[in-house]
Amino acid sequence: MYELPLLGHAGKIQVGIGTLRQEKLTSHFSEPREASAPPPKPPKYRSGRILDVNLADFKTHPLWDILIETVRNNPLYPGRAGWARETILAKNPNITAKELASKMSISLGEALVILAGDDSE
Numbered sequence: 001m002y003e004l005p006l007l008g009h010a011g012k013i014q015v016g017i018g019t020l021r022q023e024k025l026t027s028h029f030s031e032p033r034e035a036s037a038p039p040p041k042p043p044k045y046r047s048g049r050i051l052d053v054n055l056a057d058f059k060t061h062p063l064w065d066i067l068i069e070t071v072r073n074n075p076l077y078p079g080r081a082g083w084a085r086e087t088i089l090a091k092n093p094n095i096t097a098k099e100l101a102s103k104m105s106i107s108l109g110e111a112l113v114i115l116a117g118d119d120s121e
Contacts, residue, residue: 053097053108055115071113080106081114089115 058064071077088095088103095103101111 053112055097055112058112059116067109068113068116071110074110077110077113080104080110084114085117 097108097111097115101108
């Protein structure tokens with residue numbers, strides 16, 4: 001029990017913890033809420049999944065080697081590449097990079113490297 005001073009009165013009132021908790025809950029939800037949260041900000045970059053990339057043209061790009069190095073240094077790449085080759089590419093060898101990226105929830109760059117397929121360094 002807590003003793004709370006009464007406003008405008010000389011006396012005090014005793015209140016249990018349960019009453020205080022209920023008062024806090026009641027007053028919190030009965031008061032009108034002000035502004036809601038701001039809307040989410042759009043991403044600062046364009047998603048690679050909406051690009052339409054031709055693998056043959058992309059292999060001649062100067063950044064191709066950097067993309068391969070970056071993707072292959074991802075610790076999840078060997079498992080993802082093996083699984084994609086054994087399951088997805090075995091059933092659909094003509095799949096596009098965009099479709100592969102969508103099916104596996106990976107980046108378009110990683111899908112391009114998996115489709116390139118030459119893992120010899």
